[in-house]
Amino acid sequence: xxxxxxxxxxxxxxxxxxxxxxxxxxxxxxxxxxxxxxxxxxxxxxxxxxxxxxxxxxxxxxxxxxxxxxxxxxxxxxxxxxxxxxxxxxxxxxxxxxxxxxxxxxxxxxxxxxxxxxxxxxxxxxxxxxxxxxxxxxxxxxxxxxxxxxxxxxxxxxxxxxxxxxxxxxxxxxxxxxxxxxxxxxxxxxxxxxxxxxxxxxxxxxxxxxxxxxxxxxxxxxxxxxxxxxxxxxxxxxxxxxxxxxxxxxxxxxxxxxxxxxxxxxxxxxxxxxxxxxxxxxxxxxxxxxxxxxxxxxxxxxxxxxxxxxxxxxxxxxxxxxxxxxxxxxxxxxxxxxxxxxxxxxxxxxxxxxxxxxxxxxxxxxxxxxxxxxxxxxxxxxxxxxxxxxxxxxxxxxxxxxxxxxxxxxxxxxxxxxxxxxxxxxxxxxxx
Numbered sequence: 544x545x546x547x548x549x550x551x552x553x554x555x556x557x558x559x560x561x562x563x564x565x566x567x568x569x570x571x572x573x574x575x576x577x578x579x580x581x582x583x584x585x586x587x588x589x590x591x592x593x594x595x596x597x598x599x600x601x602x603x604x605x606x607x608x609x610x611x612x613x614x615x616x617x618x619x620x621x622x623x624x625x626x627x628x629x630x631x632x633x634x635x636x637x638x639x640x641x642x643x644x645x646x647x648x649x650x651x652x653x654x655x656x657x658x659x660x661x662x663x664x665x666x667x668x669x670x671x672x673x674x675x676x677x678x679x680x681x682x683x684x685x686x687x688x689x690x691x692x693x694x695x696x697x698x699x700x701x702x703x704x705x706x707x708x709x710x711x712x713x714x715x716x717x718x719x720x721x722x723x724x725x726x727x728x729x730x731x732x733x734x735x736x737x738x739x740x741x742x743x744x745x746x747x748x749x750x751x752x753x754x755x756x757x758x759x760x761x762x763x764x765x766x767x768x769x770x771x772x773x774x775x776x777x778x779x780x781x782x783x784x785x786x787x788x789x790x791x792x793x794x795x796x797x798x799x800x801x802x803x804x805x806x807x808x809x810x811x812x813x814x815x816x817x818x819x820x821x822x823x824x825x826x827x828x829x830x831x832x833x834x835x836x837x838x839x840x841x842x843x844x845x846x847x848x849x850x851x852x853x854x855x856x857x858x859x860x861x862x863x864x865x866x867x868x869x870x871x872x873x874x875x876x877x878x879x880x881x882x883x884x885x886x887x888x889x890x891x892x893x894x895x896x897x898x899x900x901x902x903x904x905x906x907x908x909x910x911x912x913x914x915x916x917x918x919x920x921x922x923x924x925x926x927x928x929x930x931x932x933x934x935x936x937x938x939x940x941x942x943x944x945x946x947x948x949x950x951x952x953x954x955x956x957x958x959x960x961x962x963x964x965x966x967x968x969x970x971x972x973x974x975x
Contacts, residue, residue: 562624569617577610654681654773658833658967661686661864663779663855664846665710668839670717671953672869675960677718683774684828685714686855690786690814690848693800695732695742699750706759706783710845711776712745715763719770729770760822775824779849782819786848788812799844803877811894812843814851821855829855832864834967837900839869839954842887843878850895860898865970867902867963868938872910872946872954876922885932892936903933904962908944910952918952925952941966 657680662669665688676683689706691697696707716729729745748769753762760781767776786799790807802809829835838846850856859866868891870884879887884905891899905928918924933940943962947955 563621566617566620566624569613569620573610573613573617577607657682659831660834660836661828661832662836663849664838664840666840666845667713668954670713671956672839672959673714673717675956676963677773679960679964681773683718685776686779686825686849687711687714687776688845688848689778689780690784690799692798695746697800699746703750705750705753706778708746708749711763711778712743712749714776715766715770715772716745718772718774720773721770725770777822777825779855780819780821780852782816784819784848785815786812786844788843802844803875805877809843809878812847814848819852821852825855826858829858829862832862835859835862835864835866836963837868839871841875841878842890847894856895856899865901866899867904867966868900869904871926872906872952873918873923874926880922883927883929885929885936888933888936897937900938902939902941902966904941906945907942908946911948914948914952
């Protein structure tokens with residue numbers, strides 16, 4: 544029986560249970576003495592006889608003192624035994640340190656009550672943002688593109704017939720509550736071997752889990768448990784999604800990985816099958832959300848593939864939650880050459896209509912000149928925050944410094960998360 548498992552040898556449980564029992568007995572005896580329980584009168588008489596004339600009229604005081612002392616002693620023994628019992632349990636459950644327990648309680652109590660945030664996109668931009676948001680809430684749903692057909696994800700997609708796991712893997716790792724070694728393991732990319740070279744361990748793990756369970760969605764869910772992620776990561780659809788782009792010169796580019804390689808202005812992107820169905824869990828998360836965030840990430844190959852799943856976009860538009868678009872910091876060669884922030888927003892409008900966004904977050908911090916020169920060699924430049932044009936497009940503009948500048952220009956996860964949480968708080972205050 545389950546209740547007897549606590550008495551298994553080696554648990555260090557029985558000894559402290561015995562100590563607690565002794566304490567309870569002492570408390571009971573003390574109470575009995577105080578209320579003059581007859582069976583204990585012998586103890587009292589012996590003490591009084593020993594003290595002789597010293598007690599005299601103080602018999603009642605001695606009587607009460609003995610009882611109270613026994614009660615206090617019993618309480619102390621119970622507390623000591625309870626403390627030791629808890630320590631022995633924590634030693635087994637959280638062996639590293641008490642700080643880990645505090646962090647665990649914080650996550651379970653505070654983060655569990657955090658706002659419900661849905662993020663939509665893919666690529667490194669989305670995973671960067673998730674690293675910041677998870678410090679404020681556990682109620683995160685990442686809806687991730689499955690249009691990738693290049694690199695390790697593309698190879699697994701073609702060879703195993705599964706959805707590309709790469710963007711999902713990045714989001715899982717970003718939301719993970721695991722040891723740093725586990726993160727390194729999932730992000731490790733093999734650089735040797737004809738079959739393994741170029742593959743990441745995390746991609747192979749998700750692919751293997753999907754094969755074992757016979758279902759990609761279940762494979763992602765079980766991988767989430769292994770990494771103990773905060774929130775959930777969902778593919779935008781379980782369809783074998785293919786992304787293509789039509790350039791302004793009329794040329795059609797097939798394949799997500801091929802679109803940035805072709806030099807030309809994109810007129811629109813489209814998916815096949817066009818009537819791809821979203822996951823019911825994704826629709827539920829959108830309906831219940833406090834805030835829906837689009838991006839950051841590649842506009843045409845990470846964000847729009849999700850929004851082209853029609854029912855997903857319809858759900859976003861109908862949702863009561865405010866919608867925020869996080870604009871990229873730098874333009875992307877082959878996709879958004881010379882785009883301003885309003886150009887990014889207009890591309891969203893052109894594909895899914897003008898009710899998809901309430902707010903646009905644009906970086907206000909100047910990029911270092913050395914980094915501008917470095918990016919210029921690759922054909923990229925800072926995205927200009929043309930605030931007046933953005934306001935003309937019917938959105939509220941959040942203009943804040945939200946970047947890191949080292950060898951690369953990237954969103955700072957903590958700064959970005961703080962802006963997002965401030966927006967959630969502001970929206971709730973306006974509601975009430």
